[in-house]
Amino acid sequence: MLATGAVRAGYLALAAFILIGPGLGQVAGLKSPAIRTWKMYSGVGVGVLRGVFVVTRDGAEIARETPLQVLGLARYPGGEHYDFAARVLAPGDLERLAAPRCAALGPGEVLAYRGEVGGLDGWEPLAADDLCGGAR
């Protein structure tokens, strides 16, 4: 049974929306809940640290810790990354992440970070010499 003109126009419009619609968001940059982009996993891992926290006293290194150790975690929660507060996405996030560790530093100790942070374009260099605002 052949479709009528209106039915054909309807399904062809739907087909065009399905195939081309995501491009309106991904290429043309339009943002709307009705325009579904297919950017699966595009934000997962962004803000994750790949580097080392270094504790020094009087300029001498006394400890090295991984980001997970500084966070007091054995591993990342692995579920919804949106809900994980300890990602480094903006200036100040690294200091906020390190604040509990700063509170545990001994007298005269300095906490620094050397490494990278996950970004949408790849790993980005990130370093901070004194995350706790002066030796404790």
Place this chain on the structure above:
Amino acid sequence: MEAVLRWFEQEGSTRPAGLLRAGFAAVLWVRYGDEMGLHLAGGWNAAALSAAFFLGTGLLFVGLATRFAAVLTALVLGFLYFGAGWGGGAIGWTHHHVYLTVAVAALLALSPCGRSFSIDRLRELAAAARAGRPPAPERAPLVAMRLIALQIAAVYLWGAVDKMTPGWITGARLEQVFWWHYEGRALFDVLAAPPVPMVLANLVLALEVFIAPGILFRRTQPWAVPAAFVLHAAFYLLVPVKTFSATMMLCYLAVIDADATDRLIGRFAGRAP
């Protein structure tokens, strides 16, 4: 253009649509069941939404009043995505896999998915027997199934476009994914060690570029469809994708030739091909 119209309007068995309908309802229970229970409803609106979800998906599963069930299911899922998700800030309901369920439900509502493997079919058989007429054939134009096939092809196409960046091709983005999901876990040293992320990232990209058009053409389907199943199985094993892989795999009932699937069902049922 004539070939495109013929492809859309070709008639075929409705049995794959019937299987897709029942399987899809089960996927929806897995994805939304524990979030839609009546015990979670804080007010009457939420209770009504929950009741509508289980009424729609329940009827959809057994194929009773199937058109009504499919429309109701699509409306409920549409509300979860657009209303509660984007409108209400429930970020978990704005995800791509949630939109995929909205799209599939809406397209199923346009399909003759109640004509096979359904209570509606049993009622039709009984009515035909009473009236002394042949039952309505389990055949219909495949337009809605074609649209579902296009929908999943679009997922691969635009997924691949999103990955055509230096961050993905160098493996850095996938490496970050592995750091998030695997650091401190058993397979971290295997998956996050160069060049594994770069190799896997480019393999995924190449497969998506091939699968997107490949599943739509009969000549390339014998390679594209198994490749897609391997890809989705790998996603399911390696990263948390919830019901995304299951939904995509189920939708291959709309990709594979409907009459070939019907013949396979017949072989399972002991009928000669």
